[in-house]
Amino acid sequence: MLIPHPLLGLRDSEEFAYLGDASLLDRPDGMAPDAAQNFYEYQHLRDNPAGVHRELWFHEQGDRSWLIVTRNTITHEILGAELARDIKLARSSGGAA
Protein backbone atom coordinates (compact mmCIF):
# COMPACT_ATOMS: atom_id res chain seq x y z
CA MET A 1 0.00 0.00 0.00
CA LEU A 2 1.16 3.52 -0.80
CA ILE A 3 0.25 6.31 1.61
CA PRO A 4 -0.04 9.84 0.16
CA HIS A 5 1.94 11.74 2.80
CA PRO A 6 0.83 15.41 2.73
CA LEU A 7 4.43 16.67 2.84
CA LEU A 8 6.45 13.86 1.28
CA GLY A 9 4.19 12.44 -1.40
CA LEU A 10 3.52 8.74 -1.92
CA ARG A 11 5.34 6.59 0.62
CA ASP A 12 5.33 2.81 1.08
CA SER A 13 3.16 1.84 4.05
CA GLU A 14 6.08 -0.30 5.27
CA GLU A 15 7.79 2.92 6.39
CA PHE A 16 5.00 3.43 8.90
CA ALA A 17 3.91 1.89 12.17
CA TYR A 18 0.16 1.44 12.55
CA LEU A 19 -1.62 2.43 15.73
CA GLY A 20 -5.25 1.81 14.90
CA ASP A 21 -8.48 3.78 15.08
CA ALA A 22 -8.06 7.55 14.78
CA SER A 23 -10.49 7.96 17.69
CA LEU A 24 -7.39 7.43 19.87
CA LEU A 25 -6.68 11.11 19.25
CA ASP A 26 -9.67 11.97 21.41
CA ARG A 27 -8.19 11.16 24.78
CA PRO A 28 -10.80 11.53 27.54
CA ASP A 29 -10.43 13.96 30.41
CA GLY A 30 -8.76 12.05 33.24
CA MET A 31 -10.24 14.39 35.86
CA ALA A 32 -13.87 13.99 34.81
CA PRO A 33 -16.18 12.11 37.21
CA ASP A 34 -16.84 9.38 34.64
CA ALA A 35 -13.16 9.09 33.65
CA ALA A 36 -12.86 5.36 34.47
CA GLN A 37 -15.68 4.40 32.14
CA ASN A 38 -14.48 6.77 29.43
CA PHE A 39 -10.96 5.43 29.55
CA TYR A 40 -12.19 1.84 29.38
CA GLU A 41 -14.17 2.65 26.26
CA TYR A 42 -11.38 4.77 24.79
CA GLN A 43 -8.76 2.13 25.34
CA HIS A 44 -10.64 -1.06 24.52
CA LEU A 45 -13.82 -0.62 22.50
CA ARG A 46 -13.76 -0.15 18.73
CA ASP A 47 -16.27 0.59 15.97
CA ASN A 48 -14.20 -1.76 13.77
CA PRO A 49 -16.03 -0.81 10.55
CA ALA A 50 -16.00 -2.82 7.34
CA GLY A 51 -15.48 0.00 4.85
CA VAL A 52 -14.13 3.50 5.40
CA HIS A 53 -11.88 3.73 8.46
CA ARG A 54 -9.88 6.67 9.81
CA GLU A 55 -6.70 5.46 11.44
CA LEU A 56 -3.33 6.54 12.84
CA TRP A 57 -0.07 5.78 11.05
CA PHE A 58 3.32 6.92 12.43
CA HIS A 59 6.00 7.67 9.85
CA GLU A 60 8.66 5.91 11.88
CA GLN A 61 11.15 5.35 9.03
CA GLY A 62 10.55 8.82 7.64
CA ASP A 63 9.81 12.25 9.07
CA ARG A 64 8.31 10.80 12.27
CA SER A 65 5.02 12.59 11.81
CA TRP A 66 1.67 11.11 12.76
CA LEU A 67 -0.85 10.84 9.95
CA ILE A 68 -4.55 10.22 9.93
CA VAL A 69 -5.11 7.95 6.97
CA THR A 70 -8.57 7.28 5.56
CA ARG A 71 -8.65 3.77 4.17
CA ASN A 72 -11.22 1.25 3.02
CA THR A 73 -10.78 -1.89 5.14
CA ILE A 74 -12.53 -4.07 2.54
CA THR A 75 -10.46 -3.06 -0.50
CA HIS A 76 -7.29 -1.64 1.17
CA GLU A 77 -7.82 1.48 -0.99
CA ILE A 78 -6.34 4.60 0.62
CA LEU A 79 -8.64 7.59 0.27
CA GLY A 80 -6.48 10.28 1.82
CA ALA A 81 -3.96 11.26 4.48
CA GLU A 82 -3.68 14.29 6.73
CA LEU A 83 -1.21 15.36 9.37
CA ALA A 84 -2.67 14.45 12.75
CA ARG A 85 -1.09 17.63 14.12
CA ASP A 86 -3.14 19.81 11.77
CA ILE A 87 -6.33 18.13 12.82
CA LYS A 88 -5.58 18.44 16.51
CA LEU A 89 -4.60 22.10 16.16
CA ALA A 90 -7.70 22.89 14.16
CA ARG A 91 -9.80 21.32 16.87
CA SER A 92 -8.14 23.07 19.80
CA SER A 93 -8.52 26.44 18.08
CA GLY A 94 -12.21 25.71 17.80
CA GLY A 95 -12.13 25.04 14.07
CA ALA A 96 -13.95 22.23 12.38
CA ALA A 97 -12.14 18.94 11.91
Add this chain to the structure above:
Amino acid sequence: MRYSGLKVIKEALTGHKGWKPIWRNPEPQSSYDYIIVGGGGHGLATAYYLAKTFKKARIAVLEKSWLGSGNIGRNTTIIRSNYMLPGNEPFYEFSMKLWENLEQEFNFNAMVSQRGILNLLHTDAQRDAYRRRGNAMILAGADAELLDQDGVRKMYPWLNFENARFPIKGGLLHRRGGTARHDGVAWGYARGADLEGVDLIQNCEVTGFRIENGKLKGVETSRGYIGAGKVGVAVAGSSGRVMAKAGMRLPIESHVLQAFVSEGLKPTIDGVITFGAGHFYVSQSDKGGLVFGGDIDGYNSYAQRGNMAVIEDVAQGGMALMPAIGRARLLRVWGGIMDMSMDGSPIIDKTPIEGLYLNAGWCYGGFKATPASGYAFAHLLATDTPHETARFYRLDRFERGLPIDEKGMGATPNLH
Protein backbone atom coordinates in the same frame (compact mmCIF):
# COMPACT_ATOMS: atom_id res chain seq x y z
CA MET B 1 -24.87 -43.74 7.54
CA ARG B 2 -21.94 -44.71 9.72
CA TYR B 3 -18.45 -44.87 8.28
CA SER B 4 -16.32 -47.97 8.79
CA GLY B 5 -13.38 -49.75 7.20
CA LEU B 6 -15.79 -52.32 5.79
CA LYS B 7 -17.92 -49.61 4.16
CA VAL B 8 -14.82 -48.05 2.54
CA ILE B 9 -13.77 -51.44 1.09
CA LYS B 10 -17.29 -52.16 -0.17
CA GLU B 11 -17.50 -48.77 -1.88
CA ALA B 12 -14.04 -49.20 -3.38
CA LEU B 13 -15.18 -52.45 -4.95
CA THR B 14 -18.48 -51.09 -6.24
CA GLY B 15 -17.32 -47.86 -7.89
CA HIS B 16 -18.05 -45.50 -4.98
CA LYS B 17 -21.71 -45.19 -5.95
CA GLY B 18 -23.15 -45.55 -2.45
CA TRP B 19 -21.84 -42.35 -0.81
CA LYS B 20 -24.57 -39.85 0.04
CA PRO B 21 -24.52 -36.12 0.92
CA ILE B 22 -23.57 -35.94 4.57
CA TRP B 23 -26.04 -33.31 5.69
CA ARG B 24 -29.53 -32.21 4.66
CA ASN B 25 -30.19 -28.80 3.14
CA PRO B 26 -33.39 -27.77 4.94
CA GLU B 27 -35.51 -24.64 4.53
CA PRO B 28 -35.43 -22.38 7.59
CA GLN B 29 -38.37 -22.80 9.99
CA SER B 30 -40.17 -19.78 11.40
CA SER B 31 -38.55 -20.13 14.81
CA TYR B 32 -36.04 -22.17 16.79
CA ASP B 33 -35.17 -22.55 20.44
CA TYR B 34 -31.51 -21.97 19.66
CA ILE B 35 -29.95 -20.20 16.70
CA ILE B 36 -26.21 -20.27 16.16
CA VAL B 37 -24.97 -17.53 13.83
CA GLY B 38 -21.93 -18.64 11.83
CA GLY B 39 -21.32 -22.05 10.28
CA GLY B 40 -17.62 -22.11 10.98
CA GLY B 41 -15.84 -24.58 13.24
CA HIS B 42 -17.03 -22.99 16.46
CA GLY B 43 -20.64 -22.56 15.37
CA LEU B 44 -20.93 -26.11 14.08
CA ALA B 45 -19.24 -27.57 17.16
CA THR B 46 -21.58 -25.53 19.37
CA ALA B 47 -24.65 -26.88 17.58
CA TYR B 48 -23.28 -30.42 17.74
CA TYR B 49 -22.66 -30.40 21.50
CA LEU B 50 -25.87 -28.49 22.18
CA ALA B 51 -27.85 -31.22 20.42
CA LYS B 52 -25.84 -34.25 21.39
CA THR B 53 -24.45 -33.60 24.85
CA PHE B 54 -26.95 -31.11 26.23
CA LYS B 55 -29.94 -32.72 24.49
CA LYS B 56 -31.49 -29.55 23.21
CA ALA B 57 -33.95 -29.69 20.33
CA ARG B 58 -34.93 -27.19 17.63
CA ILE B 59 -31.49 -25.80 16.80
CA ALA B 60 -30.40 -24.04 13.63
CA VAL B 61 -27.03 -22.87 12.38
CA LEU B 62 -27.25 -19.89 10.01
CA GLU B 63 -24.30 -19.44 7.68
CA LYS B 64 -24.08 -16.54 5.23
CA SER B 65 -22.05 -18.53 2.73
CA TRP B 66 -21.26 -22.26 2.63
CA LEU B 67 -20.36 -24.25 5.73
CA GLY B 68 -16.69 -23.95 6.52
CA SER B 69 -16.05 -21.04 4.15
CA GLY B 70 -14.44 -18.89 6.86
CA ASN B 71 -11.36 -19.33 8.99
CA ILE B 72 -12.03 -22.97 9.77
CA GLY B 73 -11.03 -23.66 6.15
CA ARG B 74 -8.25 -21.06 6.00
CA ASN B 75 -5.98 -21.76 8.93
CA THR B 76 -2.68 -23.58 9.20
CA THR B 77 -4.32 -26.43 11.16
CA ILE B 78 -2.14 -26.41 14.27
CA ILE B 79 -3.65 -27.80 17.45
CA ARG B 80 -1.84 -27.53 20.78
CA SER B 81 -2.26 -27.03 24.46
CA ASN B 82 0.86 -25.07 25.35
CA TYR B 83 -0.57 -21.98 26.98
CA MET B 84 0.53 -20.77 30.37
CA LEU B 85 -2.03 -18.71 32.26
CA PRO B 86 -4.61 -20.36 34.54
CA GLY B 87 -7.34 -18.59 32.52
CA ASN B 88 -6.18 -20.34 29.35
CA GLU B 89 -4.26 -23.58 29.78
CA PRO B 90 -7.01 -25.72 31.38
CA PHE B 91 -9.32 -24.68 28.52
CA TYR B 92 -6.85 -25.60 25.77
CA GLU B 93 -5.99 -28.87 27.52
CA PHE B 94 -9.71 -29.66 27.67
CA SER B 95 -9.78 -28.97 23.94
CA MET B 96 -6.80 -31.28 23.35
CA LYS B 97 -8.58 -34.09 25.21
CA LEU B 98 -11.62 -33.59 22.99
CA TRP B 99 -9.38 -33.65 19.88
CA GLU B 100 -7.90 -36.93 21.03
CA ASN B 101 -11.30 -38.60 20.93
CA LEU B 102 -12.93 -36.48 18.24
CA GLU B 103 -13.00 -38.88 15.31
CA GLN B 104 -14.41 -41.74 17.40
CA GLU B 105 -16.92 -39.30 18.86
CA PHE B 106 -18.35 -38.03 15.58
CA ASN B 107 -17.39 -41.03 13.36
CA PHE B 108 -15.59 -38.90 10.78
CA ASN B 109 -11.97 -38.74 9.70
CA ALA B 110 -10.63 -35.32 10.69
CA MET B 111 -7.02 -36.47 10.28
CA VAL B 112 -6.07 -35.50 13.82
CA SER B 113 -2.34 -36.07 13.92
CA GLN B 114 -0.40 -35.64 17.16
CA ARG B 115 2.90 -35.12 15.40
CA GLY B 116 4.39 -32.86 18.06
CA ILE B 117 5.12 -29.14 18.23
CA LEU B 118 8.55 -27.71 18.85
CA ASN B 119 8.86 -24.05 19.93
CA LEU B 120 12.46 -23.00 19.29
CA LEU B 121 14.37 -20.91 21.82
CA HIS B 122 17.36 -18.67 21.26
CA THR B 123 18.33 -17.02 24.56
CA ASP B 124 18.80 -17.93 28.20
CA ALA B 125 15.84 -15.75 29.12
CA GLN B 126 13.65 -17.56 26.63
CA ARG B 127 14.76 -20.89 28.08
CA ASP B 128 13.66 -19.74 31.53
CA ALA B 129 10.34 -18.54 30.13
CA TYR B 130 9.76 -21.86 28.36
CA ARG B 131 10.69 -23.84 31.46
CA ARG B 132 8.06 -21.89 33.34
CA ARG B 133 5.52 -22.39 30.56
CA GLY B 134 6.30 -26.12 30.43
CA ASN B 135 5.73 -26.42 34.17
CA ALA B 136 2.43 -24.57 33.92
CA MET B 137 1.38 -26.94 31.13
CA ILE B 138 2.29 -30.02 33.15
CA LEU B 139 0.38 -28.68 36.16
CA ALA B 140 -2.72 -28.41 33.96
CA GLY B 141 -2.35 -32.01 32.77
CA ALA B 142 -0.62 -31.34 29.44
CA ASP B 143 2.81 -32.59 28.38
CA ALA B 144 6.02 -30.58 27.90
CA GLU B 145 9.72 -31.37 27.48
CA LEU B 146 12.55 -28.88 27.40
CA LEU B 147 15.15 -29.85 24.77
CA ASP B 148 18.72 -28.61 24.65
CA GLN B 149 20.45 -27.88 21.36
CA ASP B 150 21.45 -31.53 20.86
CA GLY B 151 17.88 -32.61 21.40
CA VAL B 152 16.72 -30.27 18.63
CA ARG B 153 19.60 -31.35 16.36
CA LYS B 154 18.49 -34.97 16.67
CA MET B 155 15.03 -34.04 15.41
CA TYR B 156 15.87 -31.51 12.70
CA PRO B 157 19.59 -31.52 11.89
CA TRP B 158 19.10 -29.23 8.90
CA LEU B 159 17.86 -26.20 10.86
CA ASN B 160 20.11 -23.14 10.84
CA PHE B 161 21.57 -23.48 14.35
CA GLU B 162 24.27 -20.82 13.85
CA ASN B 163 21.97 -17.96 12.82
CA ALA B 164 23.86 -14.86 13.98
CA ARG B 165 20.86 -13.12 15.47
CA PHE B 166 18.78 -16.07 16.69
CA PRO B 167 21.05 -19.09 17.23
CA ILE B 168 18.95 -22.13 18.14
CA LYS B 169 19.73 -23.13 21.72
CA GLY B 170 16.93 -25.56 22.36
CA GLY B 171 13.18 -25.86 22.29
CA LEU B 172 10.01 -26.65 24.16
CA LEU B 173 8.52 -29.85 22.80
CA HIS B 174 4.81 -30.57 23.19
CA ARG B 175 4.40 -34.08 21.82
CA ARG B 176 0.61 -34.25 22.01
CA GLY B 177 0.22 -31.16 19.84
CA GLY B 178 0.01 -31.47 16.08
CA THR B 179 -2.37 -30.80 13.24
CA ALA B 180 -5.86 -31.76 12.04
CA ARG B 181 -7.55 -31.52 8.67
CA HIS B 182 -9.44 -28.24 9.06
CA ASP B 183 -12.23 -28.90 6.54
CA GLY B 184 -12.64 -32.41 7.96
CA VAL B 185 -13.28 -30.88 11.38
CA ALA B 186 -16.02 -28.63 9.99
CA TRP B 187 -17.58 -31.46 7.98
CA GLY B 188 -17.42 -33.88 10.90
CA TYR B 189 -19.19 -31.47 13.23
CA ALA B 190 -21.68 -30.51 10.52
CA ARG B 191 -22.55 -34.13 9.84
CA GLY B 192 -22.75 -34.89 13.55
CA ALA B 193 -25.04 -31.93 14.18
CA ASP B 194 -27.24 -32.83 11.19
CA LEU B 195 -27.59 -36.39 12.45
CA GLU B 196 -28.80 -34.97 15.78
CA GLY B 197 -31.49 -33.00 13.94
CA VAL B 198 -29.85 -29.58 13.75
CA ASP B 199 -30.93 -27.53 10.71
CA LEU B 200 -27.80 -26.33 8.91
CA ILE B 201 -28.93 -23.39 6.79
CA GLN B 202 -26.46 -22.10 4.24
CA ASN B 203 -26.59 -18.88 2.21
CA CYS B 204 -28.50 -17.28 5.05
CA GLU B 205 -26.88 -14.09 6.31
CA VAL B 206 -27.97 -12.57 9.60
CA THR B 207 -28.63 -8.91 8.79
CA GLY B 208 -30.11 -7.72 12.07
CA PHE B 209 -31.46 -8.62 15.49
CA ARG B 210 -34.99 -8.04 16.73
CA ILE B 211 -34.65 -6.80 20.30
CA GLU B 212 -37.59 -5.68 22.45
CA ASN B 213 -37.08 -4.14 25.90
CA GLY B 214 -33.53 -5.46 26.08
CA LYS B 215 -34.64 -8.98 25.20
CA LEU B 216 -33.82 -10.79 22.00
CA LYS B 217 -36.77 -12.08 19.96
CA GLY B 218 -35.12 -13.33 16.80
CA VAL B 219 -32.91 -12.52 13.86
CA GLU B 220 -33.45 -10.80 10.52
CA THR B 221 -31.81 -12.76 7.74
CA SER B 222 -31.38 -12.65 3.98
CA ARG B 223 -34.05 -15.37 3.98
CA GLY B 224 -36.52 -13.59 6.22
CA TYR B 225 -37.18 -13.20 9.93
CA ILE B 226 -36.53 -16.20 12.20
CA GLY B 227 -37.70 -16.19 15.81
CA ALA B 228 -35.40 -17.55 18.50
CA GLY B 229 -35.29 -18.36 22.19
CA LYS B 230 -31.54 -17.89 22.44
CA VAL B 231 -29.02 -16.75 19.84
CA GLY B 232 -25.32 -17.55 19.99
CA VAL B 233 -23.06 -15.56 17.69
CA ALA B 234 -19.84 -17.28 16.54
CA VAL B 235 -18.76 -15.39 13.43
CA ALA B 236 -14.98 -15.07 14.03
CA GLY B 237 -13.59 -12.19 11.90
CA SER B 238 -17.06 -10.67 11.48
CA SER B 239 -17.74 -10.26 15.22
CA GLY B 240 -17.40 -6.47 15.10
CA ARG B 241 -19.83 -5.91 12.28
CA VAL B 242 -22.39 -8.51 13.35
CA MET B 243 -22.55 -7.31 16.97
CA ALA B 244 -22.79 -3.70 15.77
CA LYS B 245 -26.20 -4.73 14.40
CA ALA B 246 -27.21 -5.44 18.01
CA GLY B 247 -25.89 -2.02 19.00
CA MET B 248 -22.74 -3.30 20.68
CA ARG B 249 -19.14 -2.16 20.39
CA LEU B 250 -16.59 -4.87 21.18
CA PRO B 251 -13.00 -4.89 22.44
CA ILE B 252 -12.10 -6.30 19.03
CA GLU B 253 -10.48 -5.23 15.76
CA SER B 254 -10.56 -7.29 12.57
CA HIS B 255 -7.18 -8.04 11.03
CA VAL B 256 -5.88 -10.20 8.19
CA LEU B 257 -3.53 -13.16 8.63
CA GLN B 258 -1.98 -14.88 5.63
CA ALA B 259 -1.06 -18.52 5.14
CA PHE B 260 1.16 -20.20 2.57
CA VAL B 261 1.62 -23.58 0.93
CA SER B 262 4.66 -24.65 -1.07
CA GLU B 263 4.83 -27.21 -3.85
CA GLY B 264 4.86 -30.83 -2.69
CA LEU B 265 8.23 -31.96 -1.31
CA LYS B 266 9.52 -35.26 0.00
CA PRO B 267 8.83 -35.84 3.72
CA THR B 268 11.08 -33.39 5.59
CA ILE B 269 9.21 -32.06 8.59
CA ASP B 270 7.31 -34.65 10.60
CA GLY B 271 6.05 -32.25 13.25
CA VAL B 272 5.32 -28.56 13.66
CA ILE B 273 8.20 -26.11 14.18
CA THR B 274 7.68 -22.58 15.46
CA PHE B 275 10.26 -19.81 15.26
CA GLY B 276 8.51 -17.18 17.35
CA ALA B 277 11.45 -14.79 17.41
CA GLY B 278 11.43 -14.62 13.62
CA HIS B 279 7.64 -14.87 13.18
CA PHE B 280 7.51 -18.10 11.23
CA TYR B 281 5.93 -21.49 11.82
CA VAL B 282 5.78 -24.50 9.57
CA SER B 283 4.50 -28.04 9.17
CA GLN B 284 4.22 -30.37 6.19
CA SER B 285 0.90 -31.59 4.88
CA ASP B 286 0.28 -35.19 4.00
CA LYS B 287 0.47 -34.20 0.33
CA GLY B 288 4.00 -32.88 0.90
CA GLY B 289 3.38 -29.13 0.78
CA LEU B 290 5.02 -27.01 3.45
CA VAL B 291 2.25 -25.16 5.26
CA PHE B 292 3.51 -22.02 6.93
CA GLY B 293 2.62 -18.61 8.23
CA GLY B 294 3.82 -15.66 10.23
CA ASP B 295 2.50 -12.41 11.62
CA ILE B 296 -0.74 -10.57 10.94
CA ASP B 297 -0.46 -7.82 8.32
CA GLY B 298 -0.92 -5.31 11.11
CA TYR B 299 -3.81 -3.01 10.20
CA ASN B 300 -7.58 -3.38 10.27
CA SER B 301 -8.79 -5.38 7.31
CA TYR B 302 -11.83 -7.22 6.01
CA ALA B 303 -10.18 -7.97 2.67
CA GLN B 304 -9.50 -11.73 3.05
CA ARG B 305 -6.20 -11.06 1.32
CA GLY B 306 -2.96 -9.57 2.56
CA ASN B 307 -0.15 -7.53 1.09
CA MET B 308 3.26 -8.37 -0.38
CA ALA B 309 5.33 -6.93 2.45
CA VAL B 310 4.22 -9.64 4.85
CA ILE B 311 4.78 -12.37 2.27
CA GLU B 312 8.36 -11.16 2.01
CA ASP B 313 8.73 -10.97 5.78
CA VAL B 314 7.44 -14.52 6.28
CA ALA B 315 9.68 -15.85 3.49
CA GLN B 316 12.66 -14.18 5.15
CA GLY B 317 11.78 -15.80 8.47
CA GLY B 318 11.57 -19.17 6.78
CA MET B 319 14.89 -18.70 5.00
CA ALA B 320 16.59 -17.66 8.23
CA LEU B 321 15.44 -20.82 9.94
CA MET B 322 15.74 -23.37 7.15
CA PRO B 323 17.82 -22.09 4.22
CA ALA B 324 17.13 -25.38 2.43
CA ILE B 325 13.60 -24.28 1.52
CA GLY B 326 14.88 -21.37 -0.58
CA ARG B 327 14.36 -23.29 -3.81
CA ALA B 328 10.84 -24.46 -3.05
CA ARG B 329 8.14 -22.72 -5.01
CA LEU B 330 5.23 -21.08 -3.27
CA LEU B 331 2.01 -22.48 -4.66
CA ARG B 332 -0.70 -20.70 -2.76
CA VAL B 333 -1.18 -17.70 -0.47
CA TRP B 334 -4.42 -16.55 1.08
CA GLY B 335 -5.70 -14.49 3.96
CA GLY B 336 -8.35 -14.89 6.63
CA ILE B 337 -9.98 -12.21 8.75
CA MET B 338 -9.59 -12.66 12.46
CA ASP B 339 -11.22 -10.92 15.39
CA MET B 340 -8.26 -9.64 17.37
CA SER B 341 -9.31 -9.04 20.96
CA MET B 342 -7.54 -6.45 23.04
CA ASP B 343 -5.68 -8.97 25.20
CA GLY B 344 -5.31 -11.73 22.62
CA SER B 345 -7.72 -14.03 24.48
CA PRO B 346 -11.24 -15.10 23.55
CA ILE B 347 -14.70 -14.18 24.82
CA ILE B 348 -17.39 -16.75 25.61
CA ASP B 349 -20.12 -14.95 27.50
CA LYS B 350 -23.65 -13.61 27.73
CA THR B 351 -24.15 -10.11 26.41
CA PRO B 352 -26.13 -7.33 28.13
CA ILE B 353 -29.01 -8.23 25.77
CA GLU B 354 -31.06 -11.05 27.25
CA GLY B 355 -30.97 -14.13 25.05
CA LEU B 356 -27.92 -13.00 23.04
CA TYR B 357 -24.62 -14.81 23.61
CA LEU B 358 -21.18 -14.17 22.17
CA ASN B 359 -18.29 -16.42 21.16
CA ALA B 360 -15.51 -14.23 19.73
CA GLY B 361 -11.99 -12.86 19.96
CA TRP B 362 -10.19 -15.99 18.80
CA CYS B 363 -7.43 -14.01 17.13
CA TYR B 364 -5.10 -16.25 15.13
CA GLY B 365 -5.37 -19.19 17.51
CA GLY B 366 -8.94 -20.40 17.53
CA PHE B 367 -8.68 -23.53 15.42
CA LYS B 368 -7.19 -25.59 18.24
CA ALA B 369 -10.00 -24.31 20.43
CA THR B 370 -12.78 -25.54 18.13
CA PRO B 371 -13.92 -28.53 20.24
CA ALA B 372 -13.65 -26.80 23.63
CA SER B 373 -15.11 -23.57 22.31
CA GLY B 374 -18.12 -25.44 20.92
CA TYR B 375 -18.52 -27.43 24.12
CA ALA B 376 -18.18 -24.42 26.42
CA PHE B 377 -20.49 -22.24 24.32
CA ALA B 378 -23.09 -25.01 24.20
CA HIS B 379 -22.74 -25.34 27.99
CA LEU B 380 -23.34 -21.62 28.43
CA LEU B 381 -26.32 -21.57 26.05
CA ALA B 382 -27.89 -24.66 27.62
CA THR B 383 -27.31 -23.93 31.30
CA ASP B 384 -26.68 -20.16 31.49
CA THR B 385 -23.52 -20.86 33.47
CA PRO B 386 -19.98 -20.81 32.07
CA HIS B 387 -18.14 -24.08 31.57
CA GLU B 388 -15.52 -24.39 34.29
CA THR B 389 -12.61 -24.13 31.83
CA ALA B 390 -14.03 -21.01 30.17
CA ARG B 391 -15.03 -18.95 33.18
CA PHE B 392 -12.32 -16.33 32.67
CA TYR B 393 -13.47 -15.52 29.13
CA ARG B 394 -15.77 -12.75 30.25
CA LEU B 395 -16.83 -9.87 28.06
CA ASP B 396 -16.44 -7.32 30.85
CA ARG B 397 -12.92 -8.35 31.86
CA PHE B 398 -11.32 -5.25 30.33
CA GLU B 399 -13.65 -2.98 32.23
CA ARG B 400 -12.91 -4.85 35.42
CA GLY B 401 -9.16 -4.86 34.86
CA LEU B 402 -8.88 -8.63 34.38
CA PRO B 403 -7.43 -9.11 30.92
CA ILE B 404 -5.87 -12.50 30.12
CA ASP B 405 -2.49 -11.40 28.96
CA GLU B 406 -0.90 -14.62 27.70
CA LYS B 407 1.97 -12.97 25.88
CA GLY B 408 3.20 -11.13 28.96
CA MET B 409 3.19 -7.76 27.27
CA GLY B 410 1.04 -5.91 29.77
CA ALA B 411 -2.56 -4.90 29.47
CA THR B 412 -1.89 -3.14 26.19
CA PRO B 413 -4.56 -3.10 23.55
CA ASN B 414 -3.12 -3.06 20.05
CA LEU B 415 -0.42 -5.58 20.94
CA HIS B 416 -2.60 -8.63 20.49
